[in-house]
Amino acid sequence: MQAVDTLLKRACEKFADATAITSSADSMSYSALLARAGQVADELRALDIGRGHVVGILGRRGASAVVAVLGVWMSGAIVMLVDDSLPEVRRETMLNSGPARATVDCTDGHRVALRPLASGQEGATPADLDDEDYAYIAFTSGSTGQPKAIVGSHTGLSHFLEWQSREFGIGPHDRFAHLTNLSFDVWFRDALTPLISGATLCVPDERHLDADGVLAFLRHHEITGFHLVPSLAKVWLSAAAQTAPLPAVRLSFFAGEPLDGALVSSWQTLFPDCQVVNLYGPTETTLAQHFHRVPRDPAPGIQPVGRNLPGSRSHVLDDKGELCPDGTAGEIHIAADHPSHGYLVDGRMVSPFVELRIDGERVLAYPTGDLGRRAADGGLEVLGRADDQIKIAGVRIELQEVRSAIQSHPSVRDAFVCAQEDRFTKVVVAVVEGDASAERELRDYLGGRLMSVMLPAAFLFLPELPKLPNGKADRKALSEAARVHVQERARRAAEERATAAQEPGARGRSVADRLERIWLDVAGGGAGPLADREANFFDVGGTSLTIVVLHAELQREFGVRFPLVRLFEHASFNAQRRFLTSVTDEPRDRVPSAPATAGRATRSRVLSTRRARRRP
Known part of the structure; x- marks a missing residue:
């Protein structure tokens, strides 16, 4: 060793x-x-x-x-x-x-x-x-x-x-x-x-x-x-x-x-x-x-x-545990000479490895849950997941963990959680059987329990989740409802952007109005209006990725430059309104020229996620 x-x-x-x-x-x-x-x-x-x-x-x-x-x-x-x-x-x-x-x-x-x-x-x-x-x-x-x-x-x-x-x-x-x-x-x-x-x-x-x-x-x-x-x-x-x-x-x-x-x-x-x-x-x-x-x-x-790295071997297996021929998809199992020791559960070690028989040899391997296939040159291709695990910004997320946190809130009767493609990456979407008026409280509750990358970017509240004849959740119908909900948010946001751009004197509108439009656009709230101006960005659907998009949009809209950390220090709508009012009132030599600000694409990402969240 x-x-x-x-x-x-x-x-x-x-x-x-x-x-x-x-x-x-x-x-x-x-x-x-x-x-x-x-x-x-x-x-x-x-x-x-x-x-x-x-x-x-x-x-x-x-x-x-x-x-x-x-x-x-x-x-x-x-x-x-x-x-x-x-x-x-x-x-x-x-x-x-x-x-x-x-x-x-x-x-x-x-x-x-x-x-x-x-x-x-x-x-x-x-x-x-x-x-x-x-x-x-x-x-x-x-x-x-x-x-x-x-x-x-x-x-x-x-x-x-x-x-x-x-x-x-x-x-x-x-x-x-x-x-x-x-x-x-x-x-x-x-x-x-x-x-x-x-x-x-x-x-x-x-x-x-x-x-x-x-x-x-x-x-x-x-x-x-x-x-x-x-x-x-x-x-x-x-x-x-x-x-x-x-x-x-x-x-x-x-x-x-x-x-x-x-x-x-x-x-x-x-x-x-x-x-x-x-x-x-x-x-x-x-x-x-x-x-x-x-x-x-x-x-x-x-x-x-x-x-594989030296000392590591990977096997692609079908549903029967048999090796898949090259080019055929199956679950990837990795056998490493020096793996982890396992999961620590209630003070004892639990092994995540399974025993395989490969060409008559006993092999201990980790079933990754990833689907893959072996290419003709011997390399491995990863095709996706065989379960509900997803990755956002490289972070492994079990959707069941998010669902469990949501269901532990007293206002929620049932919940379904899935991942959907949004403007820049995947986002978590929660379909909730419960009272929509409790969304703010639910967001605060989850913010104290989950990493920000795990927080749902959107909530869809239904009076009752659709069920199959056997009583189980209709996952296909729920996933489709979540997809439509995300697309509708994006459509409303695009319409709001187009309308705002065509309005005469749009740049002359108040800081609050311009900030509200950008918040609702970036956070996915569509045309709004913003119900609570004391809410912080994460309360209205913002995430650790989209707050960086917010940063880029605000700099472009107001012609100013400031560190991203300022949005975490001033996380609520009203705090950001006051902050933007103060920086736009500063001397003009703090404001970049038009060529420097024109055409900058929406961008950036949080490398670390600290949420300045207002507690109830």
């Missing part, structure tokens, strides 16, 4: 004087990283925290989180990353699942503290966690209504990090952008592959960077590589119409969503010397287990995920 902290410590000693992590506020050498991590480890040991204990790391991406992760591992404990932008209920659910015996709060230095255990958790950490190969606990959406806690291994993580570094020649000459937030296992490759390689990890300053800001950051820091999801790439490209190419970028690793050939072609115009790599693999198998170097002239349509 190779512990991940061993790789990091080795890099810190080898590249001691080189810059490990940098931002505009601070730069940290590799030797300083090791020293600060040692201090965290010493504080944890002084509290008798070590092997078998889970330590929650609270905060956001940046140098402090990296220091804390290395420090926890040096103490012998298990890392649990908890982004401080998550709803409090979800954070507590995560911390209780270990349960976390201590926390390192990175929001203000490194505050190390024992964490009081909840009732029924008193005593030692579950014996199932007393294994030196347990490295971290990561979470994915769960079909039971609770997030799944997956215990990752040092061996598997080390194996992947070393492979990625070696396969793509990552080293001290590289500067990687650190764009992934905490609470997702992707954070580990985003932050640690560069660091075990002697590269510099560059951290953006703004928590919520818009597309223009990201591109400027990449250029200023001469970034050579990064990880991202295709939906993020689409937003970057939409903002890059007048952006000069960035030749310094040589590696971009895509994962989490289907990667389209047209996107790759556009991408290579902006990043002319960049190798695009498509990665694939679920958390249960320890990061990616497939990779594909996309050629400069990509095939049309969705790109394959290619071949």
